[in-house]
Amino acid sequence: MIRVHHLNNSRSQRVLWLLEELKLEYEIIRYQRQANMLAPPELKRVHPLGKSPVIEAGGRVLAESGAIVEALIDQYAPGTLAPARGTPEHGRYLYFMHYAEGSLMPPLLLRLVLGKLGPLGWPALPFVKKQLTTHLDFLEGELKADYFLGDELSGADIMMSFPLEAAASRAGLDASRP
Numbered sequence: 001m002i003r004v005h006h007l008n009n010s011r012s013q014r015v016l017w018l019l020e021e022l023k024l025e026y027e028i029i030r031y032q033r034q035a036n037m038l039a040p041p042e043l044k045r046v047h048p049l050g051k052s053p054v055i056e057a058g059g060r061v062l063a064e065s066g067a068i069v070e071a072l073i074d075q076y077a078p079g080t081l082a083p084a085r086g087t088p089e090h091g092r093y094l095y096f097m098h099y100a101e102g103s104l105m106p107p108l109l110l111r112l113v114l115g116k117l118g119p120l121g122w123p124a125l126p127f128v129k130k131q132l133t134t135h136l137d138f139l140e141g142e143l144k145a146d147y148f149l150g151d152e153l154s155g156a157d158i159m160m161s162f163p164l165e166a167a168a169s170r171a172g173l174d175a176s177r178p
Contacts, residue, residue: 007051047063
């Protein structure tokens with residue numbers, strides 16, 4: 001049985017979504033953010049970084065949502081939620097799997113932190129907002145179908161879900177963008 005260490009309002013929602021898509025049995029161990037919005041110290045008993053998501057499966061502990069998504073797809077859904085290696089589609093898949101955290105999340109996180117700083121963060125906001133607009137414009141041009149790889153759900157869509165939800169809450173992503 002897979003155990004998911006799930007922190008509210010975190011990237012672990014990706015793992016839960018994937019497990020549902022794969023129709024795998026799992027157990028959720030829930031954690032609540034502290035008043036300062038950080039993960040509770042109990043998570044350090046599971047993984048030294050004290051972050052979520054973390055899964056326990058097959059006698060191993062695995063952290064980082066991207067690594068978890070890739071590992072679960074490789075083990076339980078080869079050929080279904082990821083294109084075959086070596087294909088052009090696989091290159092696009094890898095791009096969006098890593099773009100989610102490597103390119104899109106940094107300005108979203110910066111926007112969150114700057115917003116918490118109040119007037120101290122205001123001077124940097126125009127730069128960050130411009131970066132976010134560039135990313136949203138890019139994504140709008142890339143989404144020519146219902147999913148990032150065309151007509152079927154993939155791990156890339158699952159990875160992109162968290163930054164897109166963050167963009168909707170703090171970066172101006174709304175119904176005006178298809």
